Amino acid sequence: MSLRHAVLAALLDGEHSGYQLTKLFDVGVSNFWYAAPQQLYAELTKLEADGLVAGREVVQQGRPNKRVFTVTEAGVAELAAFAAAPAKPLLIRDDLVVKVHAVDVLDPAPLIAQLLERAEQAAAKLALFEKMLKRLRGDRDEGAFLREGERIGPYLSCLAGCRLEREMRDWCLSTARTLGERSAHPGRTTRS
Amino acid sequence: MSLRHAVLAALLDGEHSGYQLTKLFDVGVSNFWYAAPQQLYAELTKLEADGLVAGREVVQQGRPNKRVFTVTEAGVAELAAFAAAPAKPLLIRDDLVVKVHAVDVLDPAPLIAQLLERAEQAAAKLALFEKMLKRLRGDRDEGAFLREGERIGPYLSCLAGCRLEREMRDWCLSTARTLGERSAHPGRTTRS
């Protein structure tokens, strides 16, 4: 039941439509929550019915109209209750690491390809996150910004995203290298 | 539908009962897949029905009997098909980072407590993983083991777990410090 809190937290950054949230949650790991587009539309409907967000129609030229949402006072209260409650443990599920775990009975070639692809995706996200950090802190350096900035939440969560993506990239690259070298010099008994 | 592959991968490490898998998946992030106990029992039943694992009754003294499972040839084939298919993107969901994202409208005190608690948990897991790495590589150094070891999959996935837990620990500590210092010296306009 905490998709709603993730949505509320995302809406603190400003008014957004369902579609815009889709994009934010697609980059997603930035705020450590993944959600599919359809989940977001459904959740926004529920949140509005519960009075935690307020919707507003925005008429656009050249594009379909959209509804943008803001967090209400009740929404902030809900977030406060959520933050005070004990945090659930991190939920993580990753195909790729499972495959690597099983690599000894598998053909390593497709895995190496997938690791390199994932490394690239991670590098791209990292670049995106670092750009966002720069934008958030403006001309201040990080220390000063974290001491004096008015809004540091998104910056701090983005730092977490950076750490994750950096490690993901490096792990993928080093794992791909290890597997590649073993394929090139199979100095051990072949299994299967 | 890849809980089954995570289970198959875990069973490559040796015969395990449902209960034992419960413990492995509870430490869990080591192989980057979280699953609740009830999921595992259900999945094992299905896997056995599909012929991907073989169960064997183990009679114990002083304890209830248990059924342990091994991956069959069909199971390995299933894993191979899984590994060859494109990997799904990493799925991550973390309450705690969502809370930090929203910290600017919240009371930071309970959050700081949660961050420190999480840091401790991460440190404990890291220690566990590092012990496991030592056990897996034996007396060889890492480079030699990765070049010459016969079974490196679990080692590589455990390295990923180490990276994640190390970063989680450091991020939690540095975020808690930042929030703590701001509470101590509120040199900015108070909101709300």
Added chain:
DNA sequence: GCGTACATGTAATGTGTTACATGATTTA
């Protein structure tokens, strides 16, 4: 006798994913 660890499940509920459906407007 009580709590903890071992050991395994069923059933109900809640959440998330996938497929389908629609339609405007912009760029190639």
Added chain:
DNA sequence: TAAATCATGTAACACATTACATGTACGC
């Protein structure tokens, strides 16, 4: 005119979580 982006949803299905249920055996 075909594809891409913007924009929002419904419905069916798959999956995960929670609560409940049961029972052995060990150590305190």
